[in-house]
Amino acid sequence: MGQFASRRTLLVGICLAIALAAIALFLTHNFLLTGVALVGVAVYAFLSDDQERLLLADMANQSEEFARTTNAALEQKAAVDAFADGLDAGIFVCDDRAHISYANTFAQQLFGFENPQGRSILAVTLSVELEQLVLRALEDESRVEAELAFSFPQERICRASAWRAPSGLNRIYLALVDITDIRRLERVRRDFVANVSHELRTPMTIIRSFSETMLDDDDPSVREKYLTRIINEVDRLTSITHDLLVLSTAESSLVRKGPCDIGEILRYAHNLLEPRASEKGLTLERIAPDSMFIEANSSQITQVIVNLLENAIKYTNEGGVIVKLQDE
Numbered sequence: 081m082g083q084f085a086s087r088r089t090l091l092v093g094i095c096l097a098i099a100l101a102a103i104a105l106f107l108t109h110n111f112l113l114t115g116v117a118l119v120g121v122a123v124y125a126f127l128s129d130d131q132e133r134l135l136l137a138d139m140a141n142q143s144e145e146f147a148r149t150t151n152a153a154l155e156q157k158a159a160v161d162a163f164a165d166g167l168d169a170g171i172f173v174c175d176d177r178a179h180i181s182y183a184n185t186f187a188q189q190l191f192g193f194e195n196p197q198g199r200s201i202l203a204v205t206l207s208v209e210l211e212q213l214v215l216r217a218l219e220d221e222s223r224v225e226a227e228l229a230f231s232f233p234q235e236r237i238c239r240a241s242a243w244r245a246p247s248g249l250n251r252i253y254l255a256l257v258d259i260t261d262i263r264r265l266e267r268v269r270r271d272f273v274a275n276v277s278h279e280l281r282t283p284m285t286i287i288r289s290f291s292e293t294m295l296d297d298d299d300p301s302v303r304e305k306y307l308t309r310i311i312n313e314v315d316r317l318t319s320i321t322h323d324l325l326v327l328s329t330a331e332s333s334l335v336r337k338g339p340c341d342i343g344e345i346l347r348y349a350h351n352l353l354e355p356r357a358s359e360k361g362l363t364l365e366r367i368a369p370d371s372m373f374i375e376a377n378s379s380q381i382t383q384v385i386v387n388l389l390e391n392a393i394k395y396t397n398e399g400g401v402i403v404k405l406q407d408e
Contacts, residue, residue, distance in 0.1 A: 174254060176218055178252075182197065201214055217244055287310050290307075291306075326383055340373065340374050342374050346403065350364060357401060368405035
């Protein structure tokens with residue numbers, strides 16, 4: 081009976097040795113640790129029954145602790161992944177060869193790759209500049225930043241930041257913030273300022289020129305002619321200034337929407353600008369219901385419609401302007 085128990089203990093020890101060795105190799109890929117597991121469990125096979133029970137109890141406690149630690153690590157990783165996926169920025173983690181080991185959802189969508197892990201940053205982004213940024217961050221202790229333009233899968237401009245992981249790990253963290261819309265708005269603003277500068281300079285030049293002419297000429301008919309032109313140019317400046325104030329208000333204040341009768345607004349704009357169209361020999365026709373409610377800001381939609389009709393009258397030389405409103 082004792083020999084049978086000894087054989088049973090030996091078989092149990094061998095089975096446990098094989099199982100734990102396989103687990104150790106799978107989890108750590110460390111052959112030395114695997115060998116330690118084999119030796120440790122082989123020793124277990126020659127323990128007494130009391131020692132066997134104590135060892136099994138200790139192993140059970142360690143197994144539970146390992147399971148708790150593993151679950152906590154997995155929960156922490158899931159939380160970090162969820163946080164990274166919620167960012168409006170592309171996050172990459174690269175190794176010392178600039179190969180991707182992690183990419184959040186925004187980064188995958190930014191470059192159209194679902195599973196970029198294991199690929200080089202160059203193969204995913206098709207950007208030599210970004211690859212050089214990552215490699216430069218490996219050699220630099222501080223954060224490396226650059227503004228880069230990408231053409232794949234569509235044209236974008238991103239602010240790229242790369243920095244090395246602490247503790248000497250050969251990892252590079254890379255963050256990409258899409259600033260395409262910001263740069264586009266800046267370009268629109270620059271063009272707008274240039275156009276407004278030109279629009280302001282022209283009437284001011286005319287006013288100065290006519291004023292100097294009036295100083296040199298006392299003829300009442302000439303003065304009347306030039307004064308009329310000066311008044312027109314002042315009105316033009318007033319209109320430009322008003323548009324600038326409207327734009328400034330629209331950018332600085334919160335847009336408040338509410339029920340807005342666009343039919344009534346269109347009728348107001350038509351009545352306001354019909355005399356101007358008649359002066360130019362044009363007709364201004366309105367095809368619209370008397371009342372139609374939408375959700376909008378009343379003052380801003382009024383300004384939009386008035387500007388639209390003013391430009392239509394300004395750039396139409398003959399015939400007329402037709403404005404049509406319908407519910408689709």
